[in-house]
Amino acid sequence: MDYNEIESLVELAKANDKNAKEELMMKFTPLILNLSKKSFVNSYEFADIKNECYHTLFKCVSVYNLDKHRFVAYSTNAIKNSINLLIRVSIRRNTAEGPEAFILDGKLENTICSDLEDFDSLMLNKLYTNRLNAALKTLSPIENELVKYVYFQKHSLKKYSQFKGISYPLVITMKNEILYKLKRNLNSQLNNNKRN
Known part of the structure; x- marks a missing residue:
């Protein structure tokens, strides 16, 4: 891509020269096609993504400062950011409108929320946490320090x-x-609970 040629095309396109706009589209078509093929946006087809990229390209032309002489980098980043924004908006919309959303009708059975864990797993996690805390209390201060340093603060044994x-x-x-x-402490707690 010849940067000087692109800069001159942008200058002409800012002056509403249709031929310059078409030429600019042709220069950026390989990039736009590549990004459009690689991107998946829920409820957008390939042509929709491609059109969004061209729309962003022409928005870049209209706001670009000709004194910068960096249009290719500016527009490439803007196009990539625009696709990323579409993906983020699509993900947010999917959780609000898609299959993970609540279905509110007369029956409680149809209320679905995939983000909440079921009650059993929450109770088991709480039980395991309580048992682990009780087992950690049986350790000496030096042993406790090692466990906290390595497992909770995520440092290596070598660093310790x-x-x-x-x-x-x-x-x-x-x-x-x-x-x-x-x-051994966790197993003894488990055996004590089985006896009770």
């Missing part, structure tokens, strides 16, 4: 060994012992 000045193999051994201790 450097932070505490402990050898890496010792940290691995500590981690394995802590996990074994937690497993």
Whole structure:
């Protein structure tokens, strides 16, 4: 793509030269076709996406400052952003109007909400969280620190060994012992609940 030629076409297109606009369309057609083929927007067909891209191209022509001499980059980014906006709007609209939306009629059975987890899984998650918290309370302060540093703060074992000045193999051994201790505590809680 010859940037100087594009700049001159934009200048003519801003002056409402139809031939310049058509030539500009021809220059950007490969990019627009490529982006249109790669993009899926719910309730938009290929031709609709392509037309939105051309619409954005001509909007860029009308607002472009000729002193910048960067029309290709400006319009390419604008076209990509316009497609991304269509996708975002489509996703928002899909949750409000699509199959995941509420169906409000006389029957409660027809009320559908796919975003809510069912009651059983919520209760199980709460139960597991409570058991894990109880098992974590049985750990010593040093063991608790290692668990928080590695599993909750998402640091590596190597970073923990450097932070505490402990050898890496010792940290691995500590981690394995802590996990074994937690497993044993969780299993004993489970066995106690089965007896009750």
